[in-house]
Amino acid sequence: MPAFTATAPGKIILFGEHAVVYGQPAIAVPVRQVQARAVVQALPGEKAGRVHIQAPAIQVDARLEDLPPGHPLPATVSETLKELQIERLPACSIRITSTIPVAAGLGSGAAVSVALIRALSAFLGCPLPDERVSAVAYEIEKLHHGTPSGIDNTVITYARPVYFVRQQTLQTLALPAPFTLVIADTGVPSPTSLAVGDVRRLWQAQRGYYDPLFEAIGGLARAARHALESGQPELLGRLMDANHTLLQQLTVSSPELDRLVSAARKAGASGAKLSGGGRGGNMIALVGADRAPAVSAALLDAGAVRTIITQVAP
Ligand code: MEV
Numbered sequence: 001m002p003a004f005t006a007t008a009p010g011k012i013i014l015f016g017e018h019a020v021v022y023g024q025p026a027i028a029v030p031v032r033q034v035q036a037r038a039v040v041q042a043l044p045g046e047k048a049g050r051v052h053i054q055a056p057a058i059q060v061d062a063r064l065e066d067l068p069p070g071h072p073l074p075a076t077v078s079e080t081l082k083e084l085q086i087e088r089l090p091a092c093s094i095r096i097t098s099t100i101p102v103a104a105g106l107g108s109g110a111a112v113s114v115a116l117i118r119a120l121s122a123f124l125g126c127p128l129p130d131e132r133v134s135a136v137a138y139e140i141e142k143l144h145h146g147t148p149s150g151i152d153n154t155v156i157t158y159a160r161p162v163y164f165v166r167q168q169t170l171q172t173l174a175l176p177a178p179f180t181l182v183i184a185d186t187g188v189p190s191p192t193s194l195a196v197g198d199v200r201r202l203w204q205a206q207r208g209y210y211d212p213l214f215e216a217i218g219g220l221a222r223a224a225r226h227a228l229e230s231g232q233p234e235l236l237g238r239l240m241d242a243n244h245t246l247l248q249q250l251t252v253s254s255p256e257l258d259r260l261v262s263a264a265r266k267a268g269a270s271g272a273k274l275s276g277g278g279r280g281g282n283m284i285a286l287v288g289a290d291r292a293p294a295v296s297a298a299l300l301d302a303g304a305v306r307t308i309i310t311q312v313a314p
Contacts, residue, residue, distance in 0.1 A: 003041040006118035010034040010100040011107035011155045012183055012284055012310075013275050015243055016164075016221035018199050018250055020149040022211075024218030025165045027173065027225060028155040029312045031183065036098035036111035038119040046091030051077070055096040055112075064094075072140050076113050079136045080120045083128065092123065101306070103189040105276020109144045110152040113137040133157050145193035147200065161312060163225050175314040176231040180289045182264065182296050186256040187305035188280030195252050195277035202251065210250070217246050237271025237286045244273035252278030259302055267291070267298035 009030040016026025043050065051064035053073055060073065067074050073096070081089065096116060100108040117136050121128040128136070137153035151164045161173040203210040220243045227235040244261055247253055253261075257274045264272040264285035272285040287295045289311070296307040 003039050004119045004123040005037065005039045006115045006122065007035045007037045008111040008114035008118070008156050009159055010036075010111055011152060012181070012282070013105070013151065014284070015224045015239065016217055017276055017278070018196070018247070018252060019214040019217035019221075020151055020164060020166060021147055021196060021199075022203070022214045023166055024214050025163060025221040025225070026149070026151055027161070027163055027221055027228070028151050029161040030155055030159045031106060031308065031310050032159075033308050033310055034098075034100040034106060036096065036100055036108065036115045038112070038115040039095045040119045040123040041093050042123070043091040043093055048090055049088050050091040051089055051094060052092075053094045053096070057096075057098055057102070060096075070143065072109065072113070072143050073116070075143055076116045076136075076140050077120065079139050080117050080128075083132060083136050084121060084124060084126050086124060089120075089124075094120075101185060103191045103281065104185055105190070105192070105274075105278070105281035106183075107152045107156050110137055110141055110156045113140040114153065114156050130157050145191070145196050147196060148192075161228075161314075163221075173225065174229055175312065176229065178311045178313045179233055179236075180287050180292050181310050181312060182269070182285045182287055182292055182299060183275070183282050183308040183310060184260050184264070184285070184296075184299040184304035185282050185306045186254070186260060186280050186303070188254065188256055190277055190280030192277035195279045199250060199252065213246055213249055217243060220246070233286065233288075234270055237269065240271030240273045240284075240286055241265070247274055247278060250278075254279050256280065256303065257283050260299055260304055261285075263298050263302035264295055267295045269295050 014027040020026035134157035141148040163171045261272040269285035292309045
């Protein structure tokens, strides 16, 4: 029996996290060094509907029906079946593995969904097009964190740099030249849902303060698109620094993130900021390719638990 395998990359937000939930533009890129993988294989001789699922990273080794209600894995399976208008899965095993750190702003939840939707729909003989994969993954994102903008499922499904505005047609970015990022993990897990929920409560209590912050972040994302498409890395770095300051004002930075951001700047990064929901998780530094090892070493010295050097290519 053939196995149906699909993978999906991690992602990083370059500009516009949080503000994107409120309709502002944001820029995100795939991170191919880390990925989620789903493998679906028929279990001949077993009763239809019998599904065994393994996801060692989150200690799942169970029958699908035995997972608690609201668990994202059975939800992904049932949303995929709904999309395909298929009532019941043939007996099968599903194995999910991932090298994307969880709760770190790298899109682990969305990548697992995208890989599973693709592998399942291929197993069922109806591979879904990207647009539908992303739409189904968005339904699962809502379970993970209530009011997602949709940027994570979009950049991970299309695996291309995107300029994203909620509820608008996808815009991929034309990059004239590759550039290098160092991504550093504070080691502090921070589920996106908590930071997004906190920001929502702050905004509800004081819209007059937070709306202009979101608008200013959106302005930086627009300027960054221009800087990226016209190949101006120095300007891009300054825009990242400015975005980090606004994210501090949104209360989503942390002492660990601030320490890594300033270590990266001291080591020669042209700009640095937290990335994703914040409060922990990852930060990013824009570097010349030759400075990447030194900036990475400085980040590890300053307490990062892991760094990834990644080239963002057109
Ligand atoms: C999460 O990767 C980015 C946030 O803006 C949330 C979202 O857009 O759904 C914090």
